[in-house]
Amino acid sequence: MTVKHLSVDYNKVNERGTFSPGDILSGKVTVVTSKEIKVQCFLVKAKGKVKVTWSERVGQEIVVHCNKKKYFYFEHIILQDKNKGDGSEIIGPGRNVYPFTFVIPNTDMPSTYEGKWGKVTYSLRTRLTQSIWLVHKTKIEFPFLTKAEFPFASKSDMIIIELKEQQYATRISFYGSQKVTMNVTSEKVGVKQGEAIGVSVEVLNESTRTVTPKFYLCEKQTFAAQSKRIVHTNDTLFATGDAVPAEISRTMTKVLSIPPQLAPTFFNCGMMKLEYRIRVTLDGVPLARDPEIKLPLVILLGSPKPHEQKPKRSIWFRKLPG
Template sequence: MTVKRLSVEYNKVNERGTFSPGDIISGRVVVVTSKETKVQVFLVRAKGKAEVTWHEQEAQAPVVHNKKIYFCFEHIILQDRNKGDGSEIIGPGRNVYPFSFKIPNKDMPSSYEGKWGKITYTLRAQLTQSIWLVHKTKTEFPFLTKSEFPFASKSEIIIIGLKEQQCVTRISFCGPGKITMKVISEKMGVKQGEATGVSVEVLNNSPCAVTPRFYLREKQTFAAQSKRAVYTNDILLGTGDFVPAETSRTITKVLSVPPQTTPTFFNCCMMKLEHSLKVTLHVPLARDPEIKLPLVVLLGSPKPHQQKAKRWRCVSLSRHPIERIWSSKCTLYLLK
């Protein structure tokens, strides 16, 4: 094995370490060999793609799969064309080969990895010595969409007033009494790591003490082959003071969206990510009443991306026609 190491590296274009449509990504492929090495083909490839895969049943029999390629560029570094001029020879030691690609200036979703799908942007290098001896390496680079509102488009969602207040009231019954819960959120749009105020008015006319809990609900939707799969995940943001039986109380909390939360997006035809603020009242020995308010997580100022490389060697179903969510000053229509 004359090839000791093969790696691909790229140069950052900003402090965040992300790339966007229209940017030029440049870097180098590094090959370390123990002696002169003849290659059949040596290339580097840049690719952006979205891919979803899930099993229809737990037995993992039928697999639903779909893939979309946003771009794919290839640059041949060395190739054996039987010229005999030595152009297909790699010298011993450390060899560096620069490359450069321009990312298409079109709307593409940001990098993302969900339960049954992911959006990845990668650089791959492949060095083929023979049909039996192929060396490969890969690294992902973080991609950030240029779309100011990746969660909105004319055909899917209409949002009026991300900074407007929202209010929802629900009445639930617990044994012989009833519980009225009114939730007021400060605004619908919240940046990563940003805090927002939430107020819960509880009128507890039941014989049980209740406790409000606040969650950030993440809803991932995947589409392939005219089918749809949905995965939800609740993140506990905080717990309020308990409300004794036959009393009323107003609980106010300041909730912070975790800075690592992926921003809401709809600009991928195969998957989308939605968020909501979920408030529940924990009732002993009964089903917890809950209220969900729409929440849009906006891009904040995340920490700089840490580049990671991967190297290897070759030898419930949800169908919602229309979901209508009311707020005190605005209405949100989600058309699936």
């Protein structure tokens, strides 16, 4: 083959190597040939898009649900023959480098993300057409970050305040005449990637059984296509609390560290959204379904920072009356 190498590369605009709305996306296309070749068309494209697809069985048939949307699409013609198909443009032998520049639209677009049944991608593609039977292609994806500080709701002072507030929930479960009460408190609603958040649980065990709290980080992905929706959830156990014996009350705090690579919460995509929850369950309660409490958690884009509050030790030994 005369075309020995074809590649497309971009220039980084920051230390992270990410791009955002309004940034200049520049780079180069490199082609190496063993001899002079004729070209019908040689171009580079920049594209941002979202696509979701999944299938389900309806009776005896498999129904595929699919939807996609382009956020932007640009083409830069490097070489193109004057008369369509005559191959009048020439690329000389050896290494040939062609620069390009695009401006990413300054509009609200979701960050790069890949979920169970859909993904948001931003890419550069190049295509070198020598003839209808001889086409060379290559592609590279570049990471994209939204500029929206809160890509899940309109920015307002009330939202900012709510993200910093403590949240609290209570669940009481009965087994016959026996009762187990669980109170769960988290330090705040919003936390940045790489940060940590303290989650406290108080268990008042008035039953005759030993119960054990477990702490989970829950991820919820929602996809939409053709008026249909599908949800994928994933629970990650991040801590197991101390066992609470019968007729004992105990309070404990666990620290949940948010992985810096975990994707932030987002709602600024019509076909998919990403949410998180803190879920606390009680193992050992003799019910068909273990009692649980879910508290919303908003993960924000940010650099890793050490958690300032030190984890508390478990507190117990309070005998319940009766």
